[in-house]
Amino acid sequence: MDDGDRPVVVSTGIAMTGQNVAFLLVLVVAVSFFSYSIQRALRTLRVGLPEQRLDAPGRRTWNLLTIGFAQSKILRERGAGVSHAAVFWGFLVLTAGTAEILLQGVWPGFGYEHLLPRPLWQLFMLSQEVFAVIVLAAVSWLLWRRLVAPPKRLQGEEIHSTEAVIILGVIAALMVTLFTTGAFEYVAREGVRATHFGWFRPIATALGGAFGALSLGTAETLRDVSWWAHALLVLGFLNFLPYGKHFHVVNSLINVWFSNTSGPGTVGAMKPMDLEAEVESFGASDVEQLTWKNLLDGYACTECGRCTAACPANITGKVLSPRKIVTDTRDRLREKAPYVVGELDVEGSAEAMRLAPGAQAVLDNRLLDNWITEAELWACTSCRACVQECPVSIDQLEIINELRRALVLNESRFPEEVLPTFESLERNGSPWAFSPADRAQWAEGLDIPTMAEKLERGERPEILFWVGCMGSFDDRAKKITVAFARILQAANVDFAILGQEETCHGDPARRLGNEYLYQVLAKGTIETLDRYEVKTIVTFCPHCFHQMGNEFPQLGGNYEVIHHSTYIERLLEANLVPLQTEHGKRLTMAYHDSCYLGRYNDVYDAPRETLRRALPVVNLVEPARTKSRGLCCGAGGGRMFIDEKEGKRINIERTEELVATGAETIAVACPFCMTMMVDGVAKLEADVNVLDISEVVAAQLDPAHERAPLVAGD
Amino acid sequence: MKIAVCIKRVPDMGARFKIGADGASIDETGLKFDMSDFDEWAVEAALQLAEKHAGSTVTVISLGPDSVQETLRKALAMGADAAVQLKAESVPAGGFAVAQALAAELKDGGYDLILFGRLAVDSAAGITGPMVAELLGLPCATALCKLDVQGTSATGERQIEGGVEQLAFPLPAVCTIDQGLVVQARYPSLKGIMAAKKKPLASKPAALGGVGVTITKMELPAERAAGRIVGEGADAVPELVRLLQTEAKVL
Ligand code: SF4
Ligand code: SF4
Numbered sequence: 001m002d003d004g005d006r007p008v009v010v011s012t013g014i015a016m017t018g019q020n021v022a023f024l025l026v027l028v029v030a031v032s033f034f035s036y037s038i039q040r041a042l043r044t045l046r047v048g049l050p051e052q053r054l055d056a057p058g059r060r061t062w063n064l065l066t067i068g069f070a071q072s073k074i075l076r077e078r079g080a081g082v083s084h085a086a087v088f089w090g091f092l093v094l095t096a097g098t099a100e101i102l103l104q105g106v107w108p109g110f111g112y113e114h115l116l117p118r119p120l121w122q123l124f125m126l127s128q129e130v131f132a133v134i135v136l137a138a139v140s141w142l143l144w145r146r147l148v149a150p151p152k153r154l155q156g157e158e159i160h161s162t163e164a165v166i167i168l169g170v171i172a173a174l175m176v177t178l179f180t181t182g183a184f185e186y187v188a189r190e191g192v193r194a195t196h197f198g199w200f201r202p203i204a205t206a207l208g209g210a211f212g213a214l215s216l217g218t219a220e221t222l223r224d225v226s227w228w229a230h231a232l233l234v235l236g237f238l239n240f241l242p243y244g245k246h247f248h249v250v251n252s253l254i255n256v257w258f259s260n261t262s263g264p265g266t267v268g269a270m271k272p273m274d275l276e277a278e279v280e281s282f283g284a285s286d287v288e289q290l291t292w293k294n295l296l297d298g299y300a301c302t303e304c305g306r307c308t309a310a311c312p313a314n315i316t317g318k319v320l321s322p323r324k325i326v327t328d329t330r331d332r333l334r335e336k337a338p339y340v341v342g343e344l345d346v347e348g349s350a351e352a353m354r355l356a357p358g359a360q361a362v363l364d365n366r367l368l369d370n371w372i373t374e375a376e377l378w379a380c381t382s383c384r385a386c387v388q389e390c391p392v393s394i395d396q397l398e399i400i401n402e403l404r405r406a407l408v409l410n411e412s413r414f415p416e417e418v419l420p421t422f423e424s425l426e427r428n429g430s431p432w433a434f435s436p437a438d439r440a441q442w443a444e445g446l447d448i449p450t451m452a453e454k455l456e457r458g459e460r461p462e463i464l465f466w467v468g469c470m471g472s473f474d475d476r477a478k479k480i481t482v483a484f485a486r487i488l489q490a491a492n493v494d495f496a497i498l499g500q501e502e503t504c505h506g507d508p509a510r511r512l513g514n515e516y517l518y519q520v521l522a523k524g525t526i527e528t529l530d531r532y533e534v535k536t537i538v539t540f541c542p543h544c545f546h547q548m549g550n551e552f553p554q555l556g557g558n559y560e561v562i563h564h565s566t567y568i569e570r571l572l573e574a575n576l577v578p579l580q581t582e583h584g585k586r587l588t589m590a591y592h593d594s595c596y597l598g599r600y601n602d603v604y605d606a607p608r609e610t611l612r613r614a615l616p617v618v619n620l621v622e623p624a625r626t627k628s629r630g631l632c633c634g635a636g637g638g639r640m641f642i643d644e645k646e647g648k649r650i651n652i653e654r655t656e657e658l659v660a661t662g663a664e665t666i667a668v669a670c671p672f673c674m675t676m677m678v679d680g681v682a683k684l685e686a687d688v689n690v691l692d693i694s695e696v697v698a699a700q701l702d703p704a705h706e707r708a709p710l711v712a713g714d
Numbered sequence: 715m716k717i718a719v720c721i722k723r724v725p726d727m728g729a730r731f732k733i734g735a736d737g738a739s740i741d742e743t744g745l746k747f748d749m750s751d752f753d754e755w756a757v758e759a760a761l762q763l764a765e766k767h768a769g770s771t772v773t774v775i776s777l778g779p780d781s782v783q784e785t786l787r788k789a790l791a792m793g794a795d796a797a798v799q800l801k802a803e804s805v806p807a808g809g810f811a812v813a814q815a816l817a818a819e820l821k822d823g824g825y826d827l828i829l830f831g832r833l834a835v836d837s838a839a840g841i842t843g844p845m846v847a848e849l850l851g852l853p854c855a856t857a858l859c860k861l862d863v864q865g866t867s868a869t870g871e872r873q874i875e876g877g878v879e880q881l882a883f884p885l886p887a888v889c890t891i892d893q894g895l896v897v898q899a900r901y902p903s904l905k906g907i908m909a910a911k912k913k914p915l916a917s918k919p920a921a922l923g924g925v926g927v928t929i930t931k932m933e934l935p936a937e938r939a940a941g942r943i944v945g946e947g948a949d950a951v952p953e954l955v956r957l958l959q960t961e962a963k964v965l
Contacts (some may be wrong), residue, residue, distance in 0.1 A: 195785060275904065275908075281905065282904055282905065408903070408904075409903055409904035409905065410903055410904070410905045411903060412900055412901040412902070412903040413907075414901075416898070419898070422901065426727045426746075426748075427728075427746045428726070428746070429749060430727070433728055435728065435729055435730050436732075436744070437729075437730050438731075515904070516904040574881070709918060
């Protein structure tokens with residue numbers, strides 16, 4: 001690596017000065033302490049339960065590249081998102097420069113200019129300054145936002161604001177010292193001025209020019225001061241990391257790799273649970289019953305508040321804050337870990353610590369109740385907005401679900417309104433106390449075969465139309481059932497229903513934490529489906545769709561489950577549905593995304609496409625929060641069965657937003673959303689229709705082609 | 715304190731019933747069964763008493779075919795300590811036969827308190843408890859909405875028309891429990907369900923007494939005729955009045 005007339009210093013030991021030796025010592029101490037801290041933190045993760053997270057390394061690495069390095073989730077938010085991504089990318093580039101600076105501290109002759117061809121090296125130097133400027137600008141804006149005008153999501157007691165300000169200050173100081181070191185070097189080391197400065201280091205060169213009046217000696221001293229300040233800040237920052245929230249800088253990337261929230265595995269499926277396992281308790285009431293990955297989530301949380309800002313419960317004034325769920329888990333871990341795994345430095349200290357005064361209080365505490373209250377847990381609609389927004393792929397919902405399981409399965413604690421739900425599920429096979437004999441009443445006179453009838457005739461229908469409990473018993477939802485059946489008949493689809501043999505698959509019980517009841521019901525349903533050798537199921541309820549398609553495999557039920565939005569879209573695309581060509585006047589419609597269809601299953605386009613195909617004159621408008629950022633209707637997570645007493649009603653908040661689009665009709669693709677929207681519209685006294693997408697399509701059916709003379713059951 | 719609770723397995727009363735082929739029983743196909751509500755409250759009352767008086771045990775007893783074991787398991791899952799099935803092919807309609815079998819089981823059990831629900835929601839007779847008390851020669855307090863035990867005696871309250879009656883009686887005694895004594899029966903937790911699998915459930919033949927009463931015929935109430943919409947608004951009033959006079963004959 002010879003570069004013309006510049007001396008190449010290869011041997012190191014001889015060139016070392018007193019300063020180098022001093023720095024070497026500092027470096028060794030800093031690195032050792034850092035590794036000690038990391039080990040300590042890792043050790044506390046051993047408090048959690050084991051969980052296999054090494055599967056699908058390719059997929060995980062892809063997540064790391066897109067969500068981690070390309071910052072895809074951070075960038076969902078304009079403004080702060082862009083600033084943060086800039087700081088992050090700047091850091092990646094600058095870390096390369098930092099490595100050089102630290103190495104030069106012990107090995108003065110070291111430099112990338114010896115390793116890289118000159119043009120590349122110049123580019124590298126330029127990138128350092130460019131990113132330093134960007135980082136400085138971004139940090140200034142973030143500081144301004146923290147100190148002068150904090151947005152709502154950065155307020156709240158669980159936030160460590162002072163810490164954030166200090167960290168931002170340190171980053172700013174790092175950038176400034178980077179420039180000043182270069183500038184003083186420019187003045188002090190005339191020998192390299194020509195080769196090491198110029199257009200590729202515009203700021204150091206310009207600053208150096210400005211300091212031109214300094215004597216060589218002063219400049220050299222200032223350069224050393226600047227260099228040491230920079231190096232010490234770097235090492236200090238590194239060592240402070242594991243003790244503050246900026247530990248996320250290290251942990252977030254690791255967490256993204258280990259996370260399952262964007263796959264691998266089935267997105268949104270609740271954790272399987274072995275009810276036969278010989279365990280003391282079920283679910284999680286303290287950190288030991290969460291997995292190490294749940295605990296790592298705590299260390300990865302940046303406290304950015306994106307989750308809480310998107311949480312429908314929090315937005316409408318409930319006590320729940322998904323960020324608090326995560327930070328409470330972390331803080332409880334920090335509180336308890338020393339008593340479980342001990343401190344790293346003392347052998348067997350866990351036992352010793354448990355005898356110390358004050359230990360009992362900590363051991364008597366637990367995550368459930370002492371940190372996270374019942375009210376917070378029951379406020380969750382399981383909408384997944386928090387999981388979707390989290391830039392570091394934390395799974396807040398899994399913690400909530402595990403705690404709910406502990407409440408219900410170990411302690412039978414749940415809102416009193418839920419008891420009749422559980423009892424009806426047990427006795428009547430649906431969440432409401434309707435007689436199972438009435439399940440298929442909607443189908444009377446509609447010439448809809450049951451699986452049993454088909455089997456008797458020796459036929460095996462192509463698809464099973466799974467009606468669901470809402471579709472079977474709820475008066476409004478029954479109209480959706482009939483509309484969808486009419487479409488199937490008009491398209492000559494070979495289908496059947498289970499009729500009275502259909503029972504709830506238990507999803508509401510599962511979401512409400514009652515895994516036992518869920519498994520009883522789900523296994524019963526799987527048995528029925530397998531008895532008829534069902535392969536393909538179509539349903540208009542996103543909860544049934546998600547449960548049977550994504551969670552039944554955990555219990556050995558494997559079926560192709562299709563949501564009616566997708567199914568109708570396919571029928572329309574294949575021109576199988578006879579539609580009228582007369583469309584009437586142009587209609588403005590807003591489609592409301594169901595959480596279990598959208599965020600759980602990534603179905604955003606099919607319902608919209610169905611509306612456009614069936615009704616070409618439609619003018620589809622989008623509410624402010626839409627698609628993956630759509631706001632929940634308030635019915636998910638078993639909230640349908642719990643009274644909403646605190647704060648504003650979620651369905652009102654959502655209906656207001658939909659009505660504000662100016663739409664004449666709100667289209668939904670979920671019977672639960674239907675209930676909530678109908679109620680919202682009534683409460684707001686808005687002159688707006690609420691229709692299921694299948695009702696929009698059914699209204700367009702060509703009467704001349706309808707197979708059977710169907711009179712809807714209304 | 716040793717507490718026994720006698721419980722009955724009954725069909726879910728919200729179901730649509732059909733008469734069986736013999737015309738004197740209900741057709742059980744498709745029916746869901748569970749513990750009678752009053753019995754559930756009696757179990758809850760027993761569990762609360764046991765929690766208050768350390769060292770107490772709660773034994774649940776049910777008479778019937780093997781399916782009653784499911785109901786007994788539920789009581790065990792709620793927290794009862796032991797269960798006894800008095801095996802019989804079916805539950806005789808005459809309460810006295812049942813009472814004799816229960817009394818035979820309870821006689822030497824050394825129980826301080828024997829609880830029943832005020833009545834079984836299917837047969838609604840409410841006589842088994844008092845008959846057992848009579849057979850055992852024990853005091854009997856019925857339809858209690860409050861029950862407290864002090865050493866070897868107990869006090870209770872029962873709701874009567876327009877007031878409350880306060881009772882005192884020595885133990886052992888038989889009590890039947892009315893709605894309102896407990897706010898709600900506890901929901902068995904999974905932990906409880908798992909623990910129940912390991913609790914003792916004895917099954918022995920029921921020493922049924924002679925059957926005095928048999929059911930000879932059962933009938934469903936007459937179907938209610940479908941509602942009719944006469945019309946809308948003020949115009950419909952004359953027609954409505956006419957129908958109420960001539961058809962319904964209520965005016
Ligand atoms: S799932 Fe939805 S309701 Fe529950 S904490 Fe997350 S954002 Fe809030
Ligand atoms: S959980 Fe995720 S979104 Fe929520 S505050 Fe922490 S890092 Fe931000």
